[in-house]
Structures are given as C-alpha cells and as structure tokens.
Amino acid sequence: MSEKLDQRLDHAPCGYLVVADDGRLMEINATLCGWLGVARDTVKGAQVDTVLTVATRTYYQVSVFPVLRMGHAVEEVYLTLRRGNGEAVPVLLNAIRRAEKQASEWVVVRIEQRGRWEEEVLQAKRTTERANEELARAKKELEQTLEELKKSNWLLQKAAEVLPTCMYCERVKGDKAQWESALQLLKRSSVFLSHGCCPDCMPRMVAEFGLKAEDMPPSREGQW
Amino acid sequence: MLLDAAIILKRNYVSVSGRGERWLVFAHGFGCDQKMWRFVAPAFEDDFRVVRFDYVGAGRSDGAAYDPVRYGSLEGYASDVIEVIDALGAREVVFVGHSVSGVVGLLASIRRRDLFSHLILVCPSPCYINRLPGYEGGFNQADIEGLLDLMDKNPLGWAGFLAPMVMKNADRPELGAELEQSFCAMKPEVARQFARVTFFSDNRDDLVKVQTPTHVLQCTNDSVAPESVGRFVHRQISGSTFHQLSASGHCPHVSDPEETIRAIRSYLQAARVSPEANRRA
Numbered sequence A: 001m002s003e004k005l006d007q008r009l010d011h012a013p014c015g016y017l018v019v020a021d022d023g024r025l026m027e028i029n030a031t032l033c034g035w036l037g038v039a040r041d042t043v044k045g046a047q048v049d050t051v052l053t054v055a056t057r058t059y060y061q062v063s064v065f066p067v068l069r070m071g072h073a074v075e076e077v078y079l080t081l082r083r084g085n086g087e088a089v090p091v092l093l094n095a096i097r098r099a100e101k102q103a104s105e106w107v108v109v110r111i112e113q114r115g116r117w118e119e120e121v122l123q124a125k126r127t128t129e130r131a132n133e134e135l136a137r138a139k140k141e142l143e144q145t146l147e148e149l150k151k152s153n154w155l156l157q158k159a160a161e162v163l164p165t166c167m168y169c170e171r172v173k174g175d176k177a178q179w180e181s182a183l184q185l186l187k188r189s190s191v192f193l194s195h196g197c198c199p200d201c202m203p204r205m206v207a208e209f210g211l212k213a214e215d216m217p218p219s220r221e222g223q224w
Numbered sequence B: 001m002l003l004d005a006a007i008i009l010k011r012n013y014v015s016v017s018g019r020g021e022r023w024l025v026f027a028h029g030f031g032c033d034q035k036m037w038r039f040v041a042p043a044f045e046d047d048f049r050v051v052r053f054d055y056v057g058a059g060r061s062d063g064a065a066y067d068p069v070r071y072g073s074l075e076g077y078a079s080d081v082i083e084v085i086d087a088l089g090a091r092e093v094v095f096v097g098h099s100v101s102g103v104v105g106l107l108a109s110i111r112r113r114d115l116f117s118h119l120i121l122v123c124p125s126p127c128y129i130n131r132l133p134g135y136e137g138g139f140n141q142a143d144i145e146g147l148l149d150l151m152d153k154n155p156l157g158w159a160g161f162l163a164p165m166v167m168k169n170a171d172r173p174e175l176g177a178e179l180e181q182s183f184c185a186m187k188p189e190v191a192r193q194f195a196r197v198t199f200f201s202d203n204r205d206d207l208v209k210v211q212t213p214t215h216v217l218q219c220t221n222d223s224v225a226p227e228s229v230g231r232f233v234h235r236q237i238s239g240s241t242f243h244q245l246s247a248s249g250h251c252p253h254v255s256d257p258e259e260t261i262r263a264i265r266s267y268l269q270a271a272r273v274s275p276e277a278n279r280r281a
Helices: A002-010 A030-036 A054-069 A112-159 A182-188 A199-209 B005-011 B074-088 B100-111 B141-153 B174-178 B188-199 B204-209 B227-236 B257-270 B275-280
Strands: A015-020 A025-028 A073-082 A088-098 A103-110 B015-017 B022-027 B048-053 B093-098 B116-122 B214-220 B241-248
Touching: A015 A030, A030 A073, A054 A073, A054 A088, A054 B141, A073 B141, A088 A112, A112 A182, A112 B141, B005 B074, B022 B074, B022 B100, B048 B074, B074 B100, B074 B188, B093 B100, B100 B116, B100 B204, B116 B257, B141 B188, B204 B227, B214 B227, B214 B257, B227 B241, B241 B257
Parallel strands: B022 B048, B022 B093, B093 B116, B116 B214, B214 B241
Antiparallel strands: A015 A025, A015 A103, A073 A088, A088 A103, B015 B048
C-alpha cells in the first residue's frame, strides 16, 4: 500500500520536494522533474537554490525558511522555480517542517495561466493606485486654488455691498471680522498696489526732489 | 531633537534581558524581526545585558512612527540603533547585526564611535547588486525587481501567509504563546520600501571609515551574501577578523543557532569582552 502511494506521489499532479534545513534537496518527484526539465540524479542532493530563481532564493532565505524553522507551516506562497534552461515557472507553495527530520516537505502547483491573470490584475491595481495618487494631488491643488479664489472674491463681493467703517478712526471691518485700515485690507487681497503720486500731493514731491512741475510727464489721469 | 527614552523603547519594542556589565545588542535583518534571535540571544544572558529590538516598521514596533523619508535610506535605520542605545543609557556595546543590519550597525558606529566597542556582522553585504567589473554582489537589477514582484504577489506575506495551523511543541511551550502574534509581520508598503533600501544600497565606500573592531561571520552556500562579499567586507575594514561558518544559507542564527552561539562566544573571548576572559586576563 505504502509503496503504491509513493509511486502515486511520484507522478501526482503536483510537485513534491523534501528540503533539509541546510538547504539540500533530499527528494523531488517525477512530476516536478518533468516540469523543470531536469534529471532527478542531477538535482537530488544539490542545494535547493539550483531549482529556484535568484529572487526566490532570497525570498526563501529571508522569509519562508525562518517561518518554517520556527515550527510553522506556510500556505499559498507565490514563488518562481527555475527550469533547467533558466526559464521561470510560477508556482504556489504549501510547506510544513518535520522537526524530527530537520527538513520540510513542499507541495507546489503550477499557476502559469492564473499567474498571467494575476499579473494583469496587479498591473491594473498599480495603475489604479497611481491614478488615485494623481487624483488626490489634483484635488489638493484644486482646494488650494479655491481657497485663494475665495479670499480675493470676498473683496469683489464687498465692492457691491456695504463695508462697515468706524465713524471715528475710519478703520474697516475686514473679511475675518477684524478692524483694520482699508489699505491693510487691500494689501492682504489680490489687488496689486503700485506706487504713485496724486495731483494734490504733486507740489510736495516736486519740493522734496527739487523737480520742476513741467518736467513731469503728462498723464491721462493727471497723475503719474 | 532628543526624544523621550521611554518613547524610543516603546517605539522599537526594545527588550532587555540578562545580567552583566556589558551590553550585547542583537539587530534583525530584512524580512523578519527580533524573534529571529530567540535561539541565540538567551545563551548570552548570564554574561551580558542582552538587547533585542524591532526596527520601526517591523515586528511589534510602533507602525505610526514609520516615516518614508527617514527610512528611505539605511541611515534612518542607523538612527534607530543610535537612539535605542542612547535611550538605554548604554555605551561601548557589542553590536551583532544580521545581513543588512550589519551595514546599519557600521553606519551607526561611524556616526557615534562612542556607542560601540565591537561589531559582529553576520552574513553582511555592503552592496547586493553586481558592480562590474570588480564587484559581484550576486544580484542584477532584474533579480531585485523579481524579489519585489514576489513580495507584491504575497501581499499577506508579511502579516499572514502562515498557515493557521499551530504545531504543538511540547518541549517549547513558549512557541504557543508567541504564535498568537503574527510572525515576521510587516505592512506590504513598508516591506517593499525596506527591500528597495536594502537591496539597492551601496555602502562599499563606508567600510574603510569603520574604526570599531569588527568580526565577520560568513555562511556556507549563502545565495544572498556570498562568501566573496563577506571576504570583501573583511578586506575593506582594517583590522577586522573573519570566520567561516559551516551553517548553510543566509540565516545561521535560525538554521544552526548552536554554531552561531559558539562563533560569537569565541570572538567575544578572543576580543576579551566576555567576563570569563576578563577574569582570566
């Protein structure tokens, strides 16, 4: 019975391996040898690394082996095995460590079809993630712009409304309900303030800078 | 900025055990957490104050403290080491770092020479990618991309790819309790960045800056940090010593804890750090 079972395991529709804690490949069934295109004699006793891709060797060493060694099993781990010709074979691994044998039993199933589909799903997920990041950034920009617009819009609205003004000091009540000079309010707004001189103050400037009034360039609005 | 010591100790889930004058700090590598040292660390508790911790983002560290900018380079992890040692008020510690943690430890020792008396680098690699001609790290760009892809496709991996089945270990009752916690847990995005930072790092130029006495432990058949890389580290760090382990793979502290303990102990005795050696001297 047990011989028959061994025989059946050798040709079962899954890959079966026994991997020692020190990394030696102790057993490998005929099915897996067929998938990998390797002769049993060449890989049995060698390091399991010979049938793993470089990425999987590392993943096995840093993530799978420690978990197994600490007395656990792993299920549904995605790995890539390495064919004799170097090609990668995507598989799912279930493994359990047998402490008394200081080795782990592995069962692997090929997921080439499913792997391609998963790859597409993963790509779609990454694309969605990138799109979402882009969306979040755009939303933030939009919110900032909106905030600025609100600020400048307030003044425009006020132009058509009433601006409360103190009857004594002539300060005005601004957008944040604070009292300030109209000039301060304008300075905080998006209105661009340039320097100039009105006709009433022109004599003062002429005196200060020693200019003659006729030197000043004419301006449509009587100022410059 | 000085952070409150208690916050750091909680942030990095720092555990201190054992007794002795000297401090022995065990730092885990990429892929797991401080539990990796559980077979080795207890052997030193009679002679040392033994420290274990999780880097931010790993194990039971405070996940909220993870800052992608700070941990965007190994220097961020070196800051964890410095802050933990400072928070303990320790000086002249013996630092044992596995894999990428070896490099993290030497970066920390370059910044704060006063904190370290000796560095023990277990399977270190200052650069995983081949830089030809002249340097073979063991990986090319596609290999690293392949590793990141594996991590993406085992999304539960770092938190939950373990079978729900718990094996009964009559001789190790402590295992049962520990399994309640997820083992080697790490958020996928954190694991992914740690992997990038680890496997794309190139700290070869930093090796010559190390002033702390350094010992390299090299595994056999290590596909992650091959022997040529361990010997390169040894050659570049002046005055360093090198020991070849017969343990196979990249995690000797897990695959052959006894040999790892012997190797660390004999170095500590040779370096006259162990109390026994001090008494004999």
